Amino acid sequence: MTKRNSERLLELIRSIFELYDENGQLINEYSENFKHKVILMTNILRDQSIFGLSSKLKRLKFRAKETFYYGWGNEVFKNLRENYNIKSITLESFFQELDKSLDSIENRVLEEYVIIVPINIDFKNNLPQNLFDLPKNIQISLENYNFFSKNYSRKIFDFIEMKYERYVDKNILNLLHNIKYRKCSYIVIKLKARDKQYITEIVGRNIATNLGIFCFIKFSLRRVMRYSRSDFLSQNIAEINGPIMIAVKNDDVDTIFFSTFENFKFFESFNEEELNSYKTIIELIENIKHQKIRFLIGEIFRLYYLALTDTAISDSFMKFWNIIEILFLKKAGITEERIIDRLKSLFKPNFKKDFNDMIELIYSKRNFLVHEAKNIITEADRDFIKEVSEHSIDFFLDITQEVQDIGMLEFLFDNINKPEKKLIKKINVLKFIKNLKFP
Numbered sequence: 001m002t003k004r005n006s007e008r009l010l011e012l013i014r015s016i017f018e019l020y021d022e023n024g025q026l027i028n029e030y031s032e033n034f035k036h037k038v039i040l041m042t043n044i045l046r047d048q049s050i051f052g053l054s055s056k057l058k059r060l061k062f063r064a065k066e067t068f069y070y071g072w073g074n075e076v077f078k079n080l081r082e083n084y085n086i087k088s089i090t091l092e093s094f095f096q097e098l099d100k101s102l103d104s105i106e107n108r109v110l111e112e113y114v115i116i117v118p119i120n121i122d123f124k125n126n127l128p129q130n131l132f133d134l135p136k137n138i139q140i141s142l143e144n145y146n147f148f149s150k151n152y153s154r155k156i157f158d159f160i161e162m163k164y165e166r167y168v169d170k171n172i173l174n175l176l177h178n179i180k181y182r183k184c185s186y187i188v189i190k191l192k193a194r195d196k197q198y199i200t201e202i203v204g205r206n207i208a209t210n211l212g213i214f215c216f217i218k219f220s221l222r223r224v225m226r227y228s229r230s231d232f233l234s235q236n237i238a239e240i241n242g243p244i245m246i247a248v249k250n251d252d253v254d255t256i257f258f259s260t261f262e263n264f265k266f267f268e269s270f271n272e273e274e275l276n277s278y279k280t281i282i283e284l285i286e287n288i289k290h291q292k293i294r295f296l297i298g299e300i301f302r303l304y305y306l307a308l309t310d311t312a313i314s315d316s317f318m319k320f321w322n323i324i325e326i327l328f329l330k331k332a333g334i335t336e337e338r339i340i341d342r343l344k345s346l347f348k349p350n351f352k353k354d355f356n357d358m359i360e361l362i363y364s365k366r367n368f369l370v371h372e373a374k375n376i377i378t379e380a381d382r383d384f385i386k387e388v389s390e391h392s393i394d395f396f397l398d399i400t401q402e403v404q405d406i407g408m409l410e411f412l413f414d415n416i417n418k419p420e421k422k423l424i425k426k427i428n429v430l431k432f433i434k435n436l437k438f439p
Contacts, residue, residue, distance in 0.1 A: 005044060006091060012041040013094050014086055017077060024078030038073065051095065062105050063197040075101050108194045113249050115191070115203045116152055117242040118184035120264040121214060127185065128275060130282050131210050134298040139190040140206060145182045152253075153181065156246060159253035171261045175243060183267055187242065196247065200257055203245060205302060211240055212301030215308050217277045218268060220390045235379075236316070237386075238308035239265050284397055290405045297400075300326055300393060307386070314375050317382045321366055323389040327396055329410055336363070343388070345417030346395055358384060 016037050019027050028034060045053040057063060076097045084093060123144075131140045160176050187207055193199050215238050243264070245257040270278070288294050300323050307319035328342040340363055344356055362385055368374040403409050415423065 005047075005050060009041065009044050009050070010089075010091055010094075012037055012044070013091075014089055016041065017080055017084075017086060017089060020077050020081045022081070024081040026074065026077075051098070056102055057105075060102065060105050060194060061110060061192060061198055062108075062194045075104075105194060110192045110194055111249055112190070112192050113199055113247050113254070115189040115199065116148065116246040116248065117187045117189075117203070117207055118148075118179055118181065118244065119187060119211065119242045120180075120183075120240060120267045121185050122183055122267045122269045123185055123275070124269065126270075126272070126275060128278055128282070130279070130286070131187070132206070132213060132282060132285055132298065132301070134206055134209055134295070137191070138202065138206065140210075141188050143186045143188050145184060145186075147188075148181065148184070148186050152246070152248065155248070155251075155253050156256075159256070169261075172258070175258075175261050175263050176256070178263055179243070180264065180267070196255060199247060200245070204259075205298070207242055207245075208302040208305045209298045210301075211242070212303070212305030212308075213278060213281055214268075214270070215240055215305050216281075216301065216390070216393065217270070217274050219308060220394075235313070236309050236311045238305075240268055240305075241309060281397065284400055288400055292406050293400065293403075293409075296326060296406075297396075300396075304389070304393070307389075313379055313382050314369055314377045317377045317385055318366070318369070320382070320385040320389045324385075324392055327389075327392050328413060329406065341417075342413045343392070345413070346392065359388075 016034070019031075019034055019037075021027055026034075042053065045051045048055065076094070079097050079100070080089060080094065123142075125144055127142045127144060131142055133140050160173075164173060164176065187210065189203050189206060191199070191202065193202075218240075219238055241260065241264075243258065243260045243262065245259070246253060247255040247257065285294065285297055288297070303319050303323050303326070307316045307323070310316040310319060324343060325336075325339055328339045330336070330339050340359060344359060362381055365377050365381060368376055399412070403412060415426065418426075
């Protein structure tokens with residue numbers, strides 16, 4: 001840890017410490033000052049070279065959103081308040097208390113959950129056998145109503161009657177009673193966890209990723225512009241979702257989580273050709289050995305789903321743009337201009353100049369939104385960047401069997417637009433180096 005990071009972290013710890021009273025109670029957990037300091041502190045603690053909080057909580061299967069609000073922080077600062085004063089706190093004492101807190105989490109029982117998520121896709125009993133398992137530490141499957149009815153239907157309605165009938169908003173009851181359960185398909189996830197917040201994040205990411213793949217099959221390269229009096233009218237492209245997440249523990253319903261309180265508006269159906277396309281994508285992903293490439297694919301499909309279902313055109317646009325940044329490896333030291341160059345190198349249509357000009361125009365609108373908070377993004381812009389992101393995803397899927405890691409992907413992007421003569425020279429130099437070092 002650098003001296004600068006050490007000093008900054010200790011300063012944040014002491015300033016947060018002062019926000020607790022003598023009894024170890026937080027004075028005002030809703031203050032913006034408190035939230036800001038906590039976010040800064042947790043961002044530093046995420047760093048693997050400093051503490052690696054993210055990976056430690058993930059290993060413990062506990063509250064994957066590693067922020068202060070989800071359980072690790074209050075106990076630490078309460079103990080600090082009981083045993084130290086503001087001047088005696090050191091980084092060593094803070095890390096000791098933090099380690100104790102993580103040890104206490106590890107001592108909690110690791111419980112098994114089954115999560116059932118009804119989705120508004122009708123597969124006509126021709127269900128895909130394999131779904132995308134991002135972390136590879138869960139069991140995920142797709143089931144029909146017969147499975148739901150046989151194993152969980154009665155338990156869920158008994159739970160609703162016992163827990164919700166008297167105390168819950170009528171909109172929630174209306175949703176729970178009127179989902180078209182018979183027509184739904186059900187994503188079923190089995191996992192172990194020490195905390196329900198961990199469940200919502202891990203399951204939520206996997207659900208969004210798989211729905212993203214289904215949406216990619218259904219909506220990819222489809223023109224979606226609609227006539228309206230205002231081109232800024234908020235409207236989403238896709239209506240595929242899972243409004244509730246049912247958590248079953250010890251064979252009984254434990255909790256129902258809600259992503260929305262709105263019922264399904266309609267059901268999407270998948271024909272045999274679309275199902276075969278889905279299976280092809282899953283097979284491509286399953287053959288990828290490099291975990292970072294798998295994570296990258298999972299993230300782009302998650303963002304693709306969020307982009308299609310976001311009702312705000314500008315937010316949807318930015319998610320499609322984020323897909324492009326991820327695919328073309330945006331990171332520290334890689335400028336947006338370089339990402340634009342990598343993107344342009346991928347496309348060689350007959351109207352290349354017009355295409356490049358359009359990319360520059362879209363990029364300028366993105367900059368107005370990000371840097372000046374000026375929203376001049378239209379539905380046509382969103383439609384264009386959607387199509388560009390889909391072509392980019394297609395290209396990425398096509399090369400996954402040849403590109404085995406991130407380094408190879410960077411090498412490809414940096415050389416794909418070079419003329420043939422330069423490529424031949426580079427190939428010859430690389431061959432020479434290989435023969436020199438490994439004769």
